[in-house]
Amino acid sequence: MTQGPTKAIAKAPTPAGDPAARRLAFLRELEKKVLWLSTWTIHNANHLREPRDGLKVGGHQASSASLVTLMTALYFDVLRPQDRVAVKPHASPAFHAIQYLLGRQSRANLERFRAFGGAQSYPSRTKDTDDVDFSTGSVGLGVAMTTFASLAQDYVRLKGLAPTEVPEGRMIALVGDAELDEGNVYEAMFEGWKRDVRNVWWVIDYNRQSLDAVITDRLFGRIDQMFANLGWRVITLKYGKRLQAAFAEPGGAHLRTWIDDCPNSLYSALVYQGGAAWRRQLTADIGRADGVEALLAAYDDDSLAALMTNLAGHDMESVLEAFHSVQDDRPTCFIAYTIKGLGLPFAGHKDNHAGLMNPAQMAEFQRRNGIAEGTEWDPFAGLDIAEAELRNFLVGVPFAARDPHSAEAPRLALPAEFPRPRAEVMATQEGFGRIMADLARLDGPLSARIVTTSPDVTVSTNLGGWVNRRGIFDRHPREDVFRAQKVVSAQRWAMSPEGQHIELGIAENNLFILLAALGLSHSLFGARLLPVGTLYDPFIQRGLDALNYACYQDARFMVVATPSGITLGPEGGAHQSISTPLIGMAQDGLASFEPAYADELSAIMAWAFDYMQRSSQGAADAASAWLRDAAGGSVYLRLSTRAIAQPQRELSEALSREIVLGGYWRQAPADGAELAIVYSGAIAPEAAEAHRQILEDIPGAGLLAVTSADRLNAGWHAAQRARQAGTAGARAHIEGLLAPLIPGAALVTVIDGHPATLGWLGGVGGHRVQALGVEHFGQSGDLPDLYRRYRLDTGAILDACAGAVLAAAGAAN
Numbered sequence: 175m176t177q178g179p180t181k182a183i184a185k186a187p188t189p190a191g192d193p194a195a196r197r198l199a200f201l202r203e204l205e206k207k208v209l210w211l212s213t214w215t216i217h218n219a220n221h222l223r224e225p226r227d228g229l230k231v232g233g234h235q236a237s238s239a240s241l242v243t244l245m246t247a248l249y250f251d252v253l254r255p256q257d258r259v260a261v262k263p264h265a266s267p268a269f270h271a272i273q274y275l276l277g278r279q280s281r282a283n284l285e286r287f288r289a290f291g292g293a294q295s296y297p298s299r300t301k302d303t304d305d306v307d308f309s310t311g312s313v314g315l316g317v318a319m320t321t322f323a324s325l326a327q328d329y330v331r332l333k334g335l336a337p338t339e340v341p342e343g344r345m346i347a348l349v350g351d352a353e354l355d356e357g358n359v360y361e362a363m364f365e366g367w368k369r370d371v372r373n374v375w376w377v378i379d380y381n382r383q384s385l386d387a388v389i390t391d392r393l394f395g396r397i398d399q400m401f402a403n404l405g406w407r408v409i410t411l412k413y414g415k416r417l418q419a420a421f422a423e424p425g426g427a428h429l430r431t432w433i434d435d436c437p438n439s440l441y442s443a444l445v446y447q448g449g450a451a452w453r454r455q456l457t458a459d460i461g462r463a464d465g466v467e468a469l470l471a472a473y474d475d476d477s478l479a480a481l482m483t484n485l486a487g488h489d490m491e492s493v494l495e496a497f498h499s500v501q502d503d504r505p506t507c508f509i510a511y512t513i514k515g516l517g518l519p520f521a522g523h524k525d526n527h528a529g530l531m532n533p534a535q536m537a538e539f540q541r542r543n544g545i546a547e548g549t550e551w552d553p554f555a556g557l558d559i560a561e562a563e564l565r566n567f568l569v570g571v572p573f574a575a576r577d578p579h580s581a582e583a584p585r586l587a588l589p590a591e592f593p594r595p596r597a598e599v600m601a602t603q604e605g606f607g608r609i610m611a612d613l614a615r616l617d618g619p620l621s622a623r624i625v626t627t628s629p630d631v632t633v634s635t636n637l638g639g640w641v642n643r644r645g646i647f648d649r650h651p652r653e654d655v656f657r658a659q660k661v662v663s664a665q666r667w668a669m670s671p672e673g674q675h676i677e678l679g680i681a682e683n684n685l686f687i688l689l690a691a692l693g694l695s696h697s698l699f700g701a702r703l704l705p706v707g708t709l710y711d712p713f714i715q716r717g718l719d720a721l722n723y724a725c726y727q728d729a730r731f732m733v734v735a736t737p738s739g740i741t742l743g744p745e746g747g748a749h750q751s752i753s754t755p756l757i758g759m760a761q762d763g764l765a766s767f768e769p770a771y772a773d774e775l776s777a778i779m780a781w782a783f784d785y786m787q788r789s790s791q792g793a794a795d796a797a798s799a800w801l802r803d804a805a806g807g808s809v810y811l812r813l814s815t816r817a818i819a820q821p822q823r824e825l826s827e828a829l830s831r832e833i834v835l836g837g838y839w840r841q842a843p844a845d846g847a848e849l850a851i852v853y854s855g856a857i858a859p860e861a862a863e864a865h866r867q868i869l870e871d872i873p874g875a876g877l878l879a880v881t882s883a884d885r886l887n888a889g890w891h892a893a894q895r896a897r898q899a900g901t902a903g904a905r906a907h908i909e910g911l912l913a914p915l916i917p918g919a920a921l922v923t924v925i926d927g928h929p930a931t932l933g934w935l936g937g938v939g940g941h942r943v944q945a946l947g948v949e950h951f952g953q954s955g956d957l958p959d960l961y962r963r964y965r966l967d968t969g970a971i972l973d974a975c976a977g978a979v980l981a982a983a984g985a986a987n
Contacts, residue, residue, distance in 0.1 A: 417485075602775050922975050
């Protein structure tokens, strides 16, 4: 890339008297240092660190540069210890540089930026060692997270759950302007408006460039109106102090009009080309207007370039005035005009997103910053303020008083007798509703900290009983109009700060981001919550990015997905899930279950409420590392509306343990058995009937109930790794379960979901698998027709058994 002009960074003497002027001088010096360190960190990763795999490292020097002033003002002046920030993903190097200056990041981690064990490419709560509030990376989700974190903060504070000595904080998102292309941002905005959201700041880095292009002109003329329509205060930071002064000169009004009307693409190109190009363009366009010729003549090319790039997002004084002008809790959007890559040689170039300074450019940048060779990582090298003065200033930064390693909130005890619904016939969805209703009747600590939420499917996912007893959360008491008007309704949906259910609109992204915020409350706000979210199982896929985002942050929650599979029957293919069991298996941080019976569900939920509270710092031995049983995590329950006959039994401790580990024998096979039927979920009656019939021909056949293919699979892989590492006796639960079967025995697996969910079982002991399941879109119908069409019925299972036995016999011969 051709080298363009590099903006010189002005020296800033320290004023002796005025405290405000001294503070401004300190912040300008820190601004310079943040730009240097973030740029150098990326340069070191790409040009100095020894490459081993030939891959480009990257790091977004230009995207970091556009936010340097705004982030410097926030972290070194504006933020308070209780404030929480979601940093624009591509500004990660600037964030790490700031943490380094605050003593919360190590030089070693900066030197390993984007390398194993070093500072992460995008801020990460779980992978970074410095003070990350919200992980960012998937564009737009961190922005939305601040809205729901504010709601979570209100929830715990209005209930008196948060530590009283900590004041409420602002939830702040540093937003790349291209992030506003993401639809989930607007879904969050609308949900926030419905809930009268407060204490939220979105600071938009309006550099008018996205990854591959320049942002469409006049875009923010519409976006700022959208914010205003939804009750947000909009503060636009467009012109810095030098430009404002120039506008007051003769000809300045013409200059301002020209800038206001200038297309983004032209402005960006002129930024890259520099002062001479600015002069030619301005002279050609407005040079004949009164006062303009004299105004331009007052600047040489370098100072004209500096003037024309003096946008308010890069003007420390303007930024501080804007931030400090907000003293209330009204949601506020700051639209800060910036230049992508300002201060770097490719500032404004449309290709600068992935651009990297070459060694010659970096050498010139180093010279301009006054950084002597060998002092590149020195926090105070090249600055005009004495190191002792700057250290004292940093100690007094309000945000520096925050303890980045706050203790986890205490764990909550489970009831001595966890609810276990009983009936001759029941669906797992109904069982879930009964368990939640029973928990609602209890007064213990567990029930008080459960908070439920659903995207407008509360009743149809069987949360109605819980809500009737516990109420809907709202910051303000709201009358149940139907009840007041004496209109008969099964739902008593009074709204108040005492409620424990948050009813969302139909937007699954919002559900999972809210679960993330509520599931981090113990860490963010010092108050542990146990969030339970319900939705229709197929619509997990609509919110999958947000679900992954929630798990990546190690948020703790229970997602209850129901109803599932083609077992929805008349609902039709649009509502019938196929791949969700595989999603549950593949998603890190999420333990996935599909019980068939209500007592299994009870055992799983009792375990889950404890699992959700385990410390992420928990040590895990080789056998349990993949299961995360020491560290804990979130839980996914895939439930059904199909009512089936319930086994009349009392669960022993041993059986409950097997249910949680992922499976147990409904009928154990004889030693040396040649066949077992394996099922998961609502298809249990068909599997049991097929097993009953097959016993006439194969008396020793077994019937295996899989409550969690995820847990069985994870345990198997963990045991394999342990053996590879030298622990010869490591054995997975599924290995023990399948041990009675002879080598080469047949396994017929069946699930109302993708057959690969259970098809892997053949690899455990070298058994032959006939995997039944659903691979194609469903359709409307009753269960006999659908099960017959998709080969889930008893006849299909028997056919598979016969085929498997014949194949085994043929192989033996």
